[in-house]
Amino acid sequence: xxxxxxxxxxxxxxxxxxxxxxxxxxxxxxxxxxxxxxxxxxxxxxxxxxxxxxxxxxxxxxxxxxxxxxxxxxxxxxxxxxxxxxxxxxxxxxxxxxxxxxxxxxxxxxxxxxxxxxxxxxxxxxxxxxxxxxxxxxxxxxxxxxxxxxxxxxxxxxxxxxxxxxxxxxxxxxxxxxxxxxxxxxxxxxxxxxxxxxxxxxxxxxxxxxxxxxxxxxxxxxxxxxxxxxxxxxxxxxxxxxxxxxxxxxxxxxxxxxxxxxxxxxxxxxxxxxxxxxxxxxxxxxxxxxxxxxxxxxxxx
Ligand SMILES: NC(=O)c1ccc[n+]([C@@H]2O[C@H](COP(=O)([O-])OP(=O)(O)OC[C@H]3O[C@@H](n4cnc5c(N)ncnc54)[C@H](OP(=O)(O)O)[C@@H]3O)[C@@H](O)[C@H]2O)c1
Numbered sequence: 295x296x297x298x299x300x301x302x303x304x305x306x307x308x309x310x311x312x313x314x315x316x317x318x319x320x321x322x323x324x325x326x327x328x329x330x331x332x333x334x335x336x337x338x339x340x341x342x343x344x345x346x347x348x349x350x351x352x353x354x355x356x357x358x359x360x361x362x363x364x365x366x367x368x369x370x371x372x373x374x375x376x377x378x379x380x381x382x383x384x385x386x387x388x389x390x391x392x393x394x395x396x397x398x399x400x401x402x403x404x405x406x407x408x409x410x411x412x413x414x415x416x417x418x419x420x421x422x423x424x425x426x427x428x429x430x431x432x433x434x435x436x437x438x439x440x441x442x443x444x445x446x447x448x449x450x451x452x453x454x455x456x457x458x459x460x461x462x463x464x465x466x467x468x469x470x471x472x473x474x475x476x477x478x479x480x481x482x483x484x485x486x487x488x489x490x491x492x493x494x495x496x497x498x499x500x501x502x503x504x505x506x507x508x509x510x511x512x513x514x515x516x517x518x519x520x521x522x523x524x525x526x527x528x529x530x531x532x533x534x535x536x537x538x539x540x541x542x543x544x545x546x547x548x549x550x551x552x553x554x555x556x557x558x559x560x561x562x563x564x565x566x567x568x569x570x571x572x573x574x575x576x577x578x579x580x581x582x583x584x585x586x587x588x589x590x591x592x593x594x595x
Contacts, residue, residue: 297595299391299575300353304344307583310576313353317394320368324385324396327362330411331569332390334591335359335419335447339583355389356579357593360397361405361414371399379405381414381554390415391575393595403551406558413557416447416564416590421557422549424451427505427529428459430544435460438497440519443507444480445471447565447590448529451553452505453478454562464496466516471588474565485512490519503527509534565589 295314303309320326338356340346361381364374374380382402388395405414427448433439439456443449444465456463457479465480466489475482483492493516494500500519506512509531517538520526526540535542556562567589570578578593 296394298355301342302353322369324368326366329362331415332357332593333359333415334578334582357390359418360390361411381405383418412566412592413564420447421553424448425549425553428455437502438462440464440501440504442466444475450565453480
């Protein structure tokens with residue numbers, strides 16, 4: 295048997311539970327792994343709440359991204375073998391918050407030796423999103439990127455990628471995250487009232503691109519800072535971005551491999567914050583559900 299953290303019904307965290315189930319076997323195109331670390335993301339509680347549809351069969355395993363060691367290889371896979379250390383997105387019906395899970399081989403890459411399992415587990419969702427959101431529209435070195443939610447899991451990696459490309463990055467976050475945001479090389483600006491005026495003090499002509507990882511009123515408040523609303527990309531709130539004339543994040547298949555290399559070469563630190571055990575998976579999700587976690591939250595079974 296193998297432990298897995300599930301939610302039993304759509305709704306609040308009271309529906310979550312650690313359960314035993316048989317070790318899952320891989321279908322065609324799937325890899326079975328023993329999980330060494332799993333990333334926790336806002337998507338985990340959004341799925342549980344039914345915000346992303348209600349098509350998950352219940353009880354639904356939680357956690358979209360994991361890193362571990364391959365124990366079995368499904369039919370039709372030639373690129374991986376038993377014993378390989380990998381990171382990837384979980385297969386349909388599976389969860390990363392588990393002792394064992396299944397990954398989709400098509401969204402799995404080899405874990406470089408230099409990258410710890412905890413760091414690797416932040417790559418498939420947060421890392422790949424940070425990569426895509428900073429590459430979707432072109433910026434030149436010296437141009438300004440305004441990053442809303444710069445102290446979160448995606449934000450800290452996006453800020454570092456921006457600095458690697460020599461963009462001027464203005465990172466918006468709460469006061470407690472000043473040090474974290476500044477450690478990326480970004481200029482810190484505290485979230486809250488008069489944000490547009492405070493950004494204009496730093497960037498009188500306004501940023502060349504807004505990357506939004508927060509949404510709602512926080513996005514509305516800064517939308518007029520860009521001369522063209524099509525220079526807004528949101529990963530957090532596609533409806534508000536569209537209403538404002540901005541773009542939704544477009545995910546690409548190459549992002550996971552690219553950001554893995556960038557992390558391997560030490561150019562980006564995923565900033566793993568607190569690590570929880572599988573018994574503490576509920577606390578890990580609750581920490582992310584506050585919407586104010588610092589960096590990435592990881593579960594290590
Ligand atoms: N579409 C995709 O493929 C995809 C993939 C990954 C993530 N996402 C989405 O992208 C967003 C960010 O993800 P994440 O993993 O970085 O989340 P996270 O770690 O929870 O970070 C979100 C950040 O938002 C800030 N925030 C929350 N409420 C705020 C407010 N009212 N005003 C200003 N800032 C506020 C928080 O910063 P402070 O604590 O400093 O306020 C926090 O650091 C989420 O909505 C997530 O669902 C989408």
